[in-house]
Amino acid sequence: MGSTGSFKKIHRISKVIILDHQDCGAYASKFEIMPKDDLEAEQQIHTQYLNQAYQQVKQHHPELIVELYFMLLNGEARPVLPEA
Numbered sequence: 001m002g003s004t005g006s007f008k009k010i011h012r013i014s015k016v017i018i019l020d021h022q023d024c025g026a027y028a029s030k031f032e033i034m035p036k037d038d039l040e041a042e043q044q045i046h047t048q049y050l051n052q053a054y055q056q057v058k059q060h061h062p063e064l065i066v067e068l069y070f071m072l073l074n075g076e077a078r079p080v081l082p083e084a
């Protein structure tokens with residue numbers, strides 16, 4: 001997260017958007033069991049990891065607005081609400 005600090009200073013960013021997507025090869029190689037035909041189950045896994053990313057950014061930069069999305073192959077970007 002050290003590099004995020006200097007990046008923020010240079011670019012004055014105030015918002016971070018984290019975008020996962022459906023049918024992700026990186027997730028498929030990381031998890032042996034990735035639901036193939038169950039979109040909601042797939043999104044549920046992404047929601048877990050999007051939330052981890054959310055917590056990590058917030059921990060180091062609580063002032064940043066962080067938005068989470070799960071993007072479908074048809075282009076729809078579903079907002080993912082951070083879990084409390």
Ligand SMILES: [Zn+2]
Pocket residue numbers: 021023024025026027
């Ligand atoms: Zn991917």
